[in-house]
Structures are given as structure tokens and as C-alpha cells.
Amino acid sequence: MFRLAAVLALAAEWQTATLPFHLNSHEANRKLLPATMPGGLAVFDFDGDGRLDLFFPNGAALPGAVKGPGDSNRLLRNKGQLQFEDVTGRAGLHGTGYDFGAASGDYDGDGRIDLLVAGLRRLTLYRNGADGRFEDVTENAGLDNRGRWSIGAAWLDYDGDGDLDLFVVNYVEWDADREPECKVEGKPDFCHPRHYAPSANALFRNNGDKTFTDVSVAAGFDAHKGKGMAVAVADFNGDQRPDLFVTNDRMFNFLFLNEGGKFREAAFDWGVAAPASGNPPSSMGTDAQDFDNDGKPDIVYTALRDETFPLYRNTGADFEEGTASTGLASLARQMAGWGIVFADLDNDGWKDIAVARSDVLSVKGPRGAKAPEPLSWFRNLRGTRFTLESVDVKPAMYRGIVAADLDDDGCVDLIAASLNAPAIVLRNPCAAGNWIKVAGAPVGSLIRVGTQVRYVTATAGYASSYSGPVHFGLGPAKTADVEIVPPRGPAKRFTGISSNQTLTP
């Protein structure tokens, strides 16, 4: 009896495995800002074998931002059973510069998921060929970010023409020669964002012929300079068009409402420019999904210690901050976070929140001992409260995090990247609850399962991306009614679908 109980207890724990990818931040004595910023990842099935693969962008030597040995970006092919094979060389995805984020999406509509890599001085668009190789098509596609520092990107069909356009999150203007020397407690450390000029985000319209046109000015983005850290895409105002929420580092956040080709910045009107305290925090990663099952996409984002992880309920006309009322403010008060995702980790039908934690300051600095933090997740108690759940993983400088069912057991696992350490997978113990997954719904679709809703987006938290089946926990329910509302065309309804399967309409 004792032995059985021990085994069950063990089985209920999250299990950690390291991945064959080491993120090199290239932090040196001189604290160049890019060295604290990398760590995104992309989860997508690049070879169409039904298993989710992993891509990790990597750093490069600074200030030149030229990759050296060991700095390669990595594509890890999922062989099943949480075994991964490094296929970077065969795929041609080494990369050349200092890269931060990745966005997966089938921009050319050939059924294979392509990859956009966001970097210090350039974007790189890789077209997924039929032979498992990726081709750098950036130049031919006309993607020019004008030398700006991009952290991440989102694929979305903003103009409703059926192909994926590209929104790029740009951070700050940065020049190694003008990097200020900042000190914390008298010792060199990374500088506060106030030392850097803001930068405008960019929107590239897909011309439908494998090329893009920069429409940032016409769409209204050039007029709004910020210090962009992450983007969440959802239809916030229910007008069937994808909108954008962009976090800015110590500046007002942006809410860009899509008004049919042009975007209106409405963060103040909708109450998400800054939290209730009035102090613009170090807004970092973000996600937008419906956590309270009222059918409308809500927003959460990470920030640093004492700034909490602000959470907003969507009323349909604006947002109400729920950080304090849900208990998240108290739980996250002593935490600093980067990546953050809504995911139903316990299959109870309510989306929980997983966070990749750590501080922005150097581990070698005077406050370095407190900079590494563990991963955490907050259990959603029926959309009204959150409780903190522990994950037995050692503190590190975690950055990006993605929730994905890597072993196809119906429970969402977590994949996280951290500075100067191997990336990890946390295998969900999958202790309870039924589930259903919906595959093949295009980006921009709305999927309803009972009272639950998920907006299909390829963005995930900080500098990261997910393109794969959309997961719903069902609790004890044995069946579910599923509705898929694509961005174009009629909705598809399925009633009485048996649980614990992947629905591929």
C-alpha cells in the first residue's frame, strides 16, 4: 500500500527533461542590453508527422552580433516519447545574427508551417520546403525591418484576405557604441529602458505572391513608438477582426483595434494602458485568452517584482483589472516574469496561467543571487481566483515559455528557454480530467467547446509561438459540443464529440 502511494505521488509530479539546446546570451563585463533579452521559442510540426517540433533562436557574440560556434539556432525534431533529434543542419536553420524570437505560420498557404525569426538587426523569413529544408527568403519576400531590433512577431490575417500578414514587435533603438554604463548598487548591470529611445512596431501585408509590403504607416503603427516586448492577438471587441495588444517596457501598453485595414490605438479607452496603480510597469510577455469562460478574450502580462502580473477581464466594451480580486496580485507580488501563457494544465475546463520567471538584472550583478527564479503556474478556480502551484524545477533565468502537448497524452506540457542554460520540457503529470484537441483550425478562428472559447493565434507569451492543435480540458465530461468559427466561411459544429481525442475537421 505504501509503495503504491509513493508511486502515485511520484506520478503526480511534473517531470523535467533537458533539451539539446543551450541558450547563449553572451553577457560580458560590459552589460550590453541585448544579452538579457533572448529566449523565445517556437513549437510547430515542421515535417507534418503529427508531432510538435521545437525551434529555439540563439544569441551571438556582442557587439558584432555574429554567431560563433555553439550559437546556432536549433530545430529539434520530435521523435515521440519526449525524445528529440537535432536537425538544424539538415533544415538550414543555423542563423547568422543575434536572434530573440520566433513566429511559426504558413504564410504561403502550401500547408507547411514556415518560420520567422526576430533578431537584433534583421528579420529572417524561412520558407519550409517539402524536403525538411528551410530556405531564407527574407530578401525575395521584401521583409525589411529597417535595421530595427525586433523581439518577436505574430502572424495574423489582419485584412481578411485569407493569407497571413506579419506584425513585428520592435523594442528600442540600440547602438553598442552608445550603450550607457549603468550601475546597480555601484556595480555594472543592465540599464533601465529609460536609457533607450522607443521604436515603432511594424506590419507587413502579405501580397499573396510570397512577398510582403510594409504597411506600418498606412495601418497606423508608425505613429506609436513604444518599447515593445510582446504581442497578443485576439478579437477583443468582437467585430470579427484580429486586434493586437502590445506590452511596452516601462511605457504605456498599446491596444491596437483593427478597424478594417487601419488600427486605432485604444489602450486608455479600454483601460489596459497601465495597471490600477498608475505606474507603467516593466510589461514583458503577454497572452490573451478567455480565462473566465464568458466568451471574451482577456489579457494577462508579466512584469517585474512588486509590479505583479496584471490580469484584465474583457467586458466587451473595455477591460476591468482583476489582478487583485483574483488573488493574482498577492501571489505574484514577489515574482518577476517573462513568458506567460493561458493553458488548462489540469484539464478542469478552466485556463490556468503558466509563467517563466526571472529578473532582468544580471546574475553576476549585486542582485544576481535573486535574479534566477523557478517556473510557476497559477491554478484557475472557476475564473474567480487563482492559487499558486509549485513545479519542482530549479531557479534559472527563464524567458520564453510555450504550453504544448508534446507527448500527445492529452495534457499540456511546458517548454521553457533560459539564459545560459539548456532549454527544458516539463512533462505534465496528467493526473485528471478529460480533454479534446482541435487540429487544423486556421489562425484567427474562434473555437468554442461548451462555455470555453479559444482564439486561434500563433503567438505565445514572450518572443514565442505555437502552431498546433488547440487544447481544451473537459473535467469529468465524456463528450463535448465543438464549434469552429473560421475567419472566413461558415462555422462548423460538432455535437457529442467523445472526449480524449483530437478532432480534425
Next chain:
Amino acid sequence: MIFLLLVLMQDPAALSDQGASAMRGGRFAEAEKAYRELIRLDPANPMWKLNLGLALHSEGKFQEAVASFETFLKVRPAPGPAHFMLGASRLKLGKACDAIAPLETARRWKSSRDILLQLGDASYGCQRYTAAAEAYLKAGDSRLAARAYWQARQYPEASTLFRSIEKQYSDEAEFNYEFGDTLTRMSGAAAGLPYLEAAVRLKPALVAARGELGKALAELGRDTDAIPHLEAAAAQDPALLLPLSRAYRNTGRSEDAARAQDEYRKRVAGN
């Protein structure tokens, strides 16, 4: 007159006595003169530099005192009182971060309460709040330690200490503000509210407390009660214009809400 005679006689022993006597009597300018003359007469003896530094520090001539202590320590670097005085002088000059190292050295010489308090002050001034709290705790000053933990945003540690001294300091507005703010951040507005209310009652001019009280009341849905506090504090802290705007809006004062939000956007541009 006596000093002049001693100088004319070039009698170091008498000058030394004179310096010591002047120090004891609080006649620091006279002591300074004596020690300067001794340095001229007997430059090989580093003790005159130490004594001169003490006199200069006592006169409030901290910059010159620092130079004198530094000269002494080049010759006699072993941990001792000169490190303490060097740290104290640097602290007086506002160079808190530079004061830490000599005070740390002085603590190795003698872990006295004075040294620990000075080290706490230096660490606090250098925004090394956790180190400050630890030094204050070792010095036995829970009040200062609690404040340092609060500044360090180590709310659980701060809360424990505040709770332990609550009876002693319940009439102090700043104590109630800091404890109330700590509880609000740890456990929500309802937990901190009584302390924030006490802080404002004890000292209505404590603007920071009024700001926190206003935010707490707003968080609890008491917008009408929150408004006067937020209004009072927003002049000093423009970030409060945002919760003030929301409180106006929630109480039907839409024009005031728009005006407060406009002002907020102008004054809080970020960073």
C-alpha cells in the same frame, strides 16, 4: 595664546595634549590647528592624521576628514576606528555606496551597535535595502530593519518585523503607512486599510499614505471615499491621476475623469 606659545616652542607632546584637550572640550577648530602643526613637526607619525581626521569630522569638514583618514589608512590599513570614521565621513558626504566598504572593514574590527547602524545607513542610502535590514537587525533596531525590508520589497520579512513592534509604534504615522502598504501588497487592500487609515488620521500631511489609502479604497470599490485622498496625493505623484480618473468615472464624474486622464497621459509618459 597658549597654542601660539606651544607652536613657538615646537613641543609635540604639549601640542598633543592641547589637541586632545580641545577635542574633549568640543573646541574642534583648535584641535585641528594642533594636529596640523603636529603633522608638520612630526610627519612620520600617522596618528596625527587620524586625530586630524577626527577633528575635521567633528567640525563638519567631511571632505578633508576623508582625505585625512585615507592617508592614515595607507600607512595603517589594519581594521580599526579609522575605517569606521572614514565610512562615517563618506556617509555624511552623501557617498553612501563608498561608505560601505570601510564600514564593513570596521565591523571586522568591532561589531558594535554604532558601526552596525552606520553600515545599515550606508547600505540603505546605497539602496542595498536587504543588506541594510540585516545590519539594522544585528544592531537590534527592528523599526529600521522593517523599513529597510519594506523598501527592499521583501514584504513577508517586513510584515513579521512590523507585527513584532506594532504596539510600540502604533502612534507613529510612518509606521502605520509602511505596515499598511506592506499588508496591502501582500494580502490585498482590505488587510492594509486600517493601518493606512490610521496613518492618515495621525498625519494628514503624509501624502504617500493618502495615495496608498486612496488606491486601497478604490480597489475595495469605495470610490467616493478614495477621491479626496487621491486628489490630495496626485499633485506629488502624478501616477495617481490614473486611479483618480477611474474613481471619477465610477462615480459618474465623466468630465473630471477625462481631465484627470489627460493630465495623467501628459505627466506620466512612461519610464
